[in-house]
Amino acid sequence: MSDTPGADAPQSDEPGLERRLKRLEAILAALEADELELEKALALFEEGVGHVRSAERILAETELRVEELLGDDGRTRPLDGDEAS
Amino acid sequence: MPRDDATLDLFAAPEPSDAPDGAADPPEAASEAGSAPPAEPEPQREVWTVSQVNRAVRNLLEGQLPALWVSGEVANWKRAGSGHRYFTLKDENAQIRAVMWRSDASRLPVDPDDGMEVRVQGSLTLYEARGEYQLVVRQLEAAGAEGLWRIAFEKLRARLDAEGLLAPERKRPIPRFPRTVGVVTSTTGAALRDILSVIRRRAPWTRVLVMGTRVQGEGAALEVAHAVRTLGRSGRVDVLIVGRGGGSIEDLWAFNEEPVARAVAQCPVPVISAVGHEVDVTISDLVADLRAPTPSAAGEAAVVDGAAVQDYLSAVPTRLAAGLTARVASRRRAVDEGLPRLRRAVQRLVEPRRDQAVRLRERMGRALAMAVERRRRRADVGPRLHRAMAVAVDRRRQRLAGLAGRLQALSPLSTLERGYAVPLTRDGRVLRTTEDFTPGRSFVLRVTDGRIDCEAGAVHPDGDDPFTASKESIHE
Structure with a gap:
């Protein structure tokens, strides 16, 4: 977050919760279907654990970020959560 | 009633015969002063102009009757x-x-x-x-109740309905885990405060992008519509909340106007509409993908409760491990089924060759003892796995880092440690049956601490000639 209008950082390409949880569901479905080769199963297991860790990291965020969009040109400014509470 | 008095004055005034004394001004002066018309008859007949009359009557009307x-x-x-x-x-x-x-x-x-x-x-x-x-x-x-507001509402609703904009099949699902929630409302209103408070409590990792607008009064509808379009097309939000807190039907009216309805209907991302209190239903609510009864409820509809996600995630490592455990168990079953067949094959070998029986029995006994011992050791794997699983389940609410570390012990690599080996092709495919082998085929044997390049000798599917099939198994 920046105090300078227009300096808003683009969203990261890191997959968000939605994609991670969807992928986790797919991994669980594959593992529980028991039709995988051993090495593939291991790879999925490790990928799944990675998604759980990343998702937990996302959940660990405690500071709500609120910004105000100032106009059509995409400029924003931080909107203090307390300002509206 | 004042009206009666006024009427009396009104019709009394221009009548010269009934006019009260004392008003000696000429008509022009009287009309300019805006006071009661002159009533004093002169010796000659007094003549009013039409304008004077109308002005006088107007003054009477406006001055005497309340709204x-x-x-x-x-x-x-x-x-x-x-x-x-x-x-x-x-x-x-x-x-x-x-x-x-x-x-x-x-x-x-x-x-x-x-x-x-x-x-x-x-x-x-x-x-x-x-x-x-x-x-x-x-x-x-x-x-009637709400009168023209209700009529205007019904007219617009009928028109939008005819265009199909209210159809249930147009409703899009609200994303369960939005990264960014867009909000169109007043930046100073209680609605924004309520929405932020709910999101902060349930999903503080979410980002919120607000576009402030006026939410009532002349021009508010156009501002709201513009903000919905701008945020919706910004590519920055996954879901949009549009709304305001409670108020009179007139206060909420912007959300019943066509520009807002159209902007909501055309919004590229799903829209949650939350206008007023539970009883207030607006056109914006009807067109939106989801109607929330209040702004707080809109916040709840937009983000999932983090505690529920945490519960779900806590159970995942256990399920992942269970998937692997099931796979190991199925492999053990295959071994268990193979062993009796081997034994029968050996017996068939021994029957016709009594002269070698003693020696063979001795060696066979040793081989079997070893096989049985190996099998028992493998059978021990089950309880051990289950004990490990029980530990994992018991502690699943602990932090994930510790959990994942323990789960590593359940991975297939540990199975290899216990003596299993997996034959693989060079590109990593598991070779499962004799059909996967041809004499001379090279393959990789994956054991616990590495790989061994191998080459297949003769291939003997079960059911081949017992002698040749068993010969190599036993005479090793």
Whole structure:
């Protein structure tokens, strides 16, 4: 977050919760279907654990970020959560 | 009633014979001063101009009667190019000309239809150019609950419905885990405070992008519509909340106007509409993908409760491990089934060759003992796995880092450690059956601490000649 209008950082390409949880569901479905080769199963297991860790990291965020969009040109400014509470 | 007095004055004034004494001013002076018309008859007959009469009557009308509420039926409703509305208010026996100036008429949610029963509030005046008296209407209400508002609402709803914009199949699902929630409302209102408070409590990792607008009054609808379009097309939000806190039907009206309805219907991301309290339903609510009864409820609909996600995630490592455990178990079953077949094959070998029986039995006994011992050791794997699983389940609410570390012990690599080996092709595919091998085929044997390049010898599917099949198994 920046105090300078227009300096808003683009969203990261890191997959968000939605994609991670969807992928986790797919991994669980594959593992529980028991039709995988051993090495593939291991790879999925490790990928799944990675998604759980990343998702937990996302959940660990405690500071709500609120910004105000100032106009059509995409400029924003931080909107203090307390300002509206 | 004041009206009676006024009427008496009105008709008494121009009558020279009934006029009271004392008003000696000429008519011109009287009309300029705006006071009661002159009443003192001169020796000669006094003559008024038409304008003087009308001005005098107008002054009487405007000065004597308070603003009135009048009920009647609308007729000849006409909207002039200037924006003023002209109409007639009537009952069975009488009618009054009425006018509603543009500034007042612009507050009407919709123009009334001819024949509609209405109540109007206004003041009487006289249109001097025509000598017609008329009611200048400031407010107009249709009879019945919410009157014109309800009528305007139903008209717009019917039109949008005819276009299919209210169809249930148009409703898009609300994303369960939005990264960014867009909010269109007043930045100073209680609605924003409520929405932020809910999101902060449930999903503080979410980002919120607010576009502030006025939410009531002239032009509010256009501002809201513009903000919905801007945020919706920004590519920055996954879901949009549009709304405001409670208020009168007039306060909420912007959300019943067509520009807002169209902007919501065309929004590229799903829209949650939350206007007023639970009982207030607006056109925006009907067009949106989801109607939330209040702004707080909109916040709850937009983000999932983090605690529920945490619970789900806590169970995942256990499920992942269970998937692997099931796979190991199925492999053990395959071994268990193979062992009796081997034993039968050995017996068939021994029967016809009694002369070698003693020696063979001795060696076979050793081989079997070893096989059985190996099998028992493998069978031990089950309880051990289950104990490990039980530990994992018991502690699943602990932090994930510790959990994942322990789960590593359950991975297939540990299975390899216990003596299993997996034959693989060079590109990593598991070789499962004799059909996967041909004599001379090279393959990789994956054991716990590495890989061994191998080459297949003769291949013996079960069911081949028992002698040759067993020979290599036993005479090793």
